[in-house]
Amino acid sequence: xxxxxQSSRYLVKRTGEKxxxxxxxxxxxxxxxxxxxxPGLGLRLIYFSYDVxxxxxxxxPEGYSVSREKKERFSxxxxxxxxxxxxxxxxxxxxxxxxxxxxxxxxxxLVL
Amino acid sequence: SQxxxxxxEALNIQEGKTATLTCNYTNYxxxxxxxxxxxPGRGPVFLxxxRENEKEKRKERxxxxxxxxxxxxxxxxxxxxxxxxxxxxxxxxxxxxxxxPTFGRGTSLIVHP
Numbered sequence: 001x002x003x004x005x006q007s008s009r010y011l012v013k014r015t016g017e018k019x020x021x022x023x024x025x026x027x028x029x030x031x032x033x034x035x036x037x038x039p040g041l042g043l044r045l046i047y048f049s050y051d052v053x054x055x056x057x058x059x060x061p062e063g064y065s066v067s068r069e070k071k072e073r074f075s076x077x078x079x080x081x082x083x084x085x086x087x088x089x090x091x092x093x094x095x096x097x098x099x100x101x102x103x104x105x106x107x108x109x110l111v112l
Numbered sequence: 113s114q115x116x117x118x119x120x121e122a123l124n125i126q127e128g129k130t131a132t133l134t135c136n137y138t139n140y141x142x143x144x145x146x147x148x149x150x151x152p153g154r155g156p157v158f159l160x161x162x163r164e165n166e167k168e169k170r171k172e173r174x175x176x177x178x179x180x181x182x183x184x185x186x187x188x189x190x191x192x193x194x195x196x197x198x199x200x201x202x203x204x205x206x207x208x209x210x211x212x213p214t215f216g217r218g219t220s221l222i223v224h225p
Contacts, residue, residue, distance in 0.1 A: 004155075031211070042217035043201070090155050099144055099211055103155030
């Protein structure tokens with residue numbers, strides 16, 4: 001079974017802090033994704049990565065950056081956290097030849 | 113731009129009945145459509161994928177149909193159980209041939225014992 005893990009289930013940070021969210025997958029998937037999910041807005045794509053050291057902006061990249069130094073790990077960075085980044089963050093991975101995405105359990109981030 | 117519509121109102125049904133959820137889309141002709149299940153506070157879990165040349169797909173108590181003329185997919189759960197209560201998301205490719213999906217906002221299903 002594919003396993004996607006995220007470093008924290010819950011996180012509380014202060015405005016202006018730099019925040020790192022880590023995601024690791026164990027199935028050698030080429031593609032990885034970061035989404036945020038907010039009530040009434042659904043899943044919105046922040047960034048994705050086709051492969052190591054490659055990244056592409058999604059629909060809402062402002063205020064975020066990403067890093068993919070190793071194939072199994074995809075990090076989301078909030079350079080200076082703001083209250084409007086309070087959200088549920090979901091990581092996903094996928095084989096490049098298949099449509100199905102496998103999601104992690106999510107990190108619920110609260111920015112005070 | 114493409115638009116995906118799922119009923120924002122929760123669907124309440126009685127245990128044992130068939131639940132039917134709808135996913136409509138506009139301004140687009142997707143090559144495939146997926147359905148995911150999401151439990152509160154958890155990540156979505158893939159259930160079924162149906163391609164544009166397929167009319168229907170089944171997996172155990174689940175059935176998905178894909179009507180490209182109506183631009184609609186129906187997701188059925190037969191003999192529903194309280195454990196089926198969750199939010200169900202549909203997703204389609206954001207451009208033809210793309211492996212990156214766009215998700216609908218989901219419909220909550222509540223199955224009453």
